[in-house]
Amino acid sequence: MKALVAGLLLLGLLVPQTGTLTFTAPDSWKPRPACSAMRVAAFVVPKLSSDSEHAEVVVYFFAGGGGSVDANIQRWVGQFQQPDGAAAKASGRSTFEVGNLKVTNIDVSGTYVAEVRPGATERLNKPNFSMRAAVVETPKGLYFVKFTGPAATVTAGSPAFDQFLKTLRF
Numbered sequence: 001m002k003a004l005v006a007g008l009l010l011l012g013l014l015v016p017q018t019g020t021l022t023f024t025a026p027d028s029w030k031p032r033p034a035c036s037a038m039r040v041a042a043f044v045v046p047k048l049s050s051d052s053e054h055a056e057v058v059v060y061f062f063a064g065g066g067g068s069v070d071a072n073i074q075r076w077v078g079q080f081q082q083p084d085g086a087a088a089k090a091s092g093r094s095t096f097e098v099g100n101l102k103v104t105n106i107d108v109s110g111t112y113v114a115e116v117r118p119g120a121t122e123r124l125n126k127p128n129f130s131m132r133a134a135v136v137e138t139p140k141g142l143y144f145v146k147f148t149g150p151a152a153t154v155t156a157g158s159p160a161f162d163q164f165l166k167t168l169r170f
Contacts, residue, residue, distance in 0.1 A: 001168065005144070016121060020090075020140070020159040020170070021039075021040065021059070021061070021136065021138055021140075021143045021168060021169070021170055022168075022169045023059070023167045023168050023169070024166060024167040025041075025043055025057075025096050026163070026164060028045070028046060028160065028164065029043035029044065029045055029057060029160070030043060030044040030045075030046070031043055032044055034058075038060050038061065038062055039048060039052045039058055039059070039060055040059040040060065040061050040143065041058070041059045042056065042057070042058045042059075043056065043057045043058075044056055045057060045147070045153060045157050045160075046153075047149070047150060047153045048150070048152050048153050048156055050152055051149070051150035051151065051152055051153060053149065053150060054121060054127075054149060054153070055147060055149020055150065055153045055154055055157060056146075056147070056148060056149060056163070057145065057147045057161065058145070058146050058148075059144070059145050060143065060144040060145075060146070061109040061140075061141070061142075061143050061144075062142075063141075063142075065141065065142070066141070066142055066144065067131070067142075069104050069135045069137070069142070072133075072135055072144060073093070073104070073106055073133075073135070075082065076106065076108060076131060076133045076146070077089065077090050077106070077108050079108075079109045079112060079113060079114035079131070080108050080110040080112060080113065080129070080131070081110050081112060082110050082111070082115050083110065083127065088108050088109070088110040089108070090106040090107060090108045091107045091108065091109065092106065092107045093105070093106045095131075098148070098165065098166055098168050098169075099168075099169060099170070100138055100139075100165075100170065101137060101138055101168055101169075101170055102136075102137040103134050103135070103136050103137075103165055103168065104134065104135045104137075105132065105134035105135075105165065106131075106132070106133055106134075107130065107131070107132055108130070108133075109128075109129065109130040109131075110127075110133050111125065111126065111127045111128075111129065111149055112125075112126060112127075112129035112131070113125060113126075114147065124158065126150075128150060128151050129148065129149065129150060129151060129154075130148070130149070130150075130151040130154035130155065131146060131147065131148045131154070132146075132147040132154060132158060132161050133145065133146045133147070133148075134165055136168055138170045139170065140170070145165070147161045
């Protein structure tokens with residue numbers, strides 16, 4: 001883990017600063033460059049052999065805010081539909097503390113129908129997907145963590161995601 005943090009520092013993917021969220025990613029997650037200023041970090045989570053694609057974990061921070069905890073949870077759940085087209089429901093919501101941080105997380109599954117990119121009318125259509133997502137309340141504002149991918153890969157990776165959340169520090 002320490003080697004990964006050192007590697008991320010060298011690559012510029014994890015920059016420790018005063019008043020910034022820091023974390024330690026599992027060794028199995030492969031860092032990739034964050035493709036926008038809103039992305040603090042991004043990781044590829046290797047797929048299970050039964051899945052057709054990898055999952056991803058992205059940590060976001062929006063300098064202007066990004067909405068409330070409940071608004072983000074509603075939006076994330078709205079990015080999924082049930083196979084019959086009905087609205088998805090989060091299968092679980094929990095809140096816990098890590099040091100001085102409050103973390104609220106959810107699980108949601110179904111067909112992933114999020115916008116292809118923010119503001120686009122085109123939507124994804126990825127059946128049998130899951131998302132684990134968390135809102136992290138810090139003194140600087142809210143950070144958002146999304147773990148999205150094929151349901152089997154996300155389920156298998158959930159213990160590592162839970163451990164990742166426990167490493168969050170501010």
